[in-house]
Amino acid sequence: KVAGIVEPVINTLGFRLVRVRLSGLNGQTLQIMAERPDGTMTVEDCELLSRTVAPVLDVEDPISGKYHLEISSPGIDRPMVRKSDFSDWAGHIAKVETSIVHEGRKKFRGRIVVGDADSIVIESDQISYGNEPVVRIPFDLISDARLVLTDELIRDALRKDKALREGRIPGDDLGDGRGDESTEDNQEAASTESEEK
Structure with missing residues (x-):
């Protein structure tokens, strides 16, 4: 419900919603992750998002009780929530959890080989106990997925950031064009808090 309320506001300001998460029991925190289309966030x-979104949430009142509003960027080891995230970050290592047991387990880690309309393919980097080295995971089974921080991911992010700062389009001359993250500006440290009345 919160995503439906805040996404139009976020989009109007030129950002895209990455994820909405409510955590905590007594001291609840509503985390809204967003980014610019080029992956940057200051x-x-x-x-700006906090000042704009907080009044809308106060009026709509989608959460009972008090909570802290936290606006943040996804960071370099970002959660992967859209189908396009998997194709955008193909070649990088991800951790994926499924909602039910799939291929004998619920947790997978490996290089994203491909993402298509219905599933992703992961090439495991930790083969053990007879697990298949390549696994196809349907999107509707994925409960959580995020990139794993690696030297390769950091290098790609730095290249993308440099290209953005120099006014070039990411992917034009950066090899395979994976990713769209700024490193310095996209740390989750960028957050603000607000309390519901």
């Missing part, structure tokens, strides 16, 4: 962007 502290000032977080402040």
